[in-house]
Amino acid sequence: MDPITGATRFLLDETALKASELASEAGDGLASYRLFEHHQKGLGDLVRGVPFLLRSADQRHPLALYQVGLMRLGQLPSQGVPRDEARGRADLRAAADLGFEKAAAYLEKLAGRA
Numbered sequence: 001m002d003p004i005t006g007a008t009r010f011l012l013d014e015t016a017l018k019a020s021e022l023a024s025e026a027g028d029g030l031a032s033y034r035l036f037e038h039h040q041k042g043l044g045d046l047v048r049g050v051p052f053l054l055r056s057a058d059q060r061h062p063l064a065l066y067q068v069g070l071m072r073l074g075q076l077p078s079q080g081v082p083r084d085e086a087r088g089r090a091d092l093r094a095a096a097d098l099g100f101e102k103a104a105a106y107l108e109k110l111a112g113r114a
Contacts, residue, residue: 011042029061050079062100065091
């Protein structure tokens with residue numbers, strides 16, 4: 001089970017996969033995130049999924065920003081996402097600014113450790 005989303009499996013069918021690929025390339029952060037989930041949770045391939053997660057974060061999807069932030073802070077398996085505390089905190093702040101409450105709570109937790 002995914003500790004963040006609670007999903008146990010996520011696999012796109014061929015039609016949804018093609019539609020998500022097109023939408024992702026057009027700038028749709030949710031579609032990019034779905035492609036990440038397809039690879040990570042559906043196919044069990046985090047390595048192939050991470051580029052879609054990074055694209056989704058670049059497209060300002062709050063859950064992607066949260067997950068990438070945690071990867072940069074070393075709190076999730078990163079599969080090539082470099083550890084970078086400042087960028088990780090910035091990603092979490094961006095997710096919180098977009099209304100993602102878990103990101104705001106995690107930033108509060110980090111502030112308590114400072």
